[in-house]
Amino acid sequence: MVGIQAVFFDQGNVLDNHKESDKALAQALDIPFEDFGRYAQPYVRALHLGLDELEYLNSICKDARKKPTTERIFRKIYDVKRPFNDEMLGINTQLRRLGFKTGIISNAEIPLRDLLAEKYAVTPPLFDTIICSCDVGFAKPDPEIYFLACNVLGIAPKDAVFIDDNAKNVQAFQKLGGYGILHVENRKTIQELSDILGYQLR
Structure with missing residues (x-):
């Protein structure tokens, strides 16, 4: 689209x-x-x-x-390692190759923020921005955290899709004019995202 x-x-x-x-x-x-x-x-x-x-x-x-x-x-x-979702990280890579900007918006405490910094500290970067609530003073579903993420990328909410497993967080982004996907399982999310973007992701 x-x-x-x-x-x-x-x-x-x-x-x-x-x-x-x-x-x-x-x-x-x-x-x-x-x-x-x-x-x-x-x-x-x-x-x-x-x-x-x-x-x-x-x-x-x-x-x-x-x-x-x-x-x-x-x-x-x-010190417990969190299992990462390699399939969804692969979708992120596909999106970037197609020219889309990508980012993370997370209600994250400081240890998780540090873990993400370690996990995603690669060149070229996996994401254009990583917004963690513990750093910015806003937590989802507060609209301010969505506006902040969009501002960093120089876009409006209507120009973005947000994927979250919490319905309230998705609905809050949709109220700002953006596209929202409630994540339940990978295949469903990937197909919904493909339908919105007009590209068949795999």
Whole structure:
């Protein structure tokens, strides 16, 4: 479709599987995985906006009535490698070869931001921009984080597609005039993106 100049990806559960990291967190804190989300949820947004990671984990421990996290355990937790989605990263490469700009818009804490910097520190770069909430002070679905990402690339939201596994985040981008894809599984996302762009991605 004429007019689309860029594609933005969410990181967690689109370009990687952050559930594995959550499982490692739950195990290290001795909290059942099925309960971890309930204890973590009240602090997640603050974490994405720059809350100290050790404070985040100790808040979870306090609510779950577990021993406070030590620095040693904290470092062990964040040494867990996140499995990356090679198929979607391959789609990103195809897009760049076709002349599209690409970027990441992620609600990311500082350890994840650092991991992404390490993973994507290649030449030529895999993405034109990586926007992490912990750096900019805005978190999805706040419109400001989308406007910021678009401004960096010199485009308007209407000129971009955004892929995320959270419906609220997708809808927020669509309200700005952009195209949104709710990511459930790779093949469906790739076909939807192909239909929007008018190119058959593989």
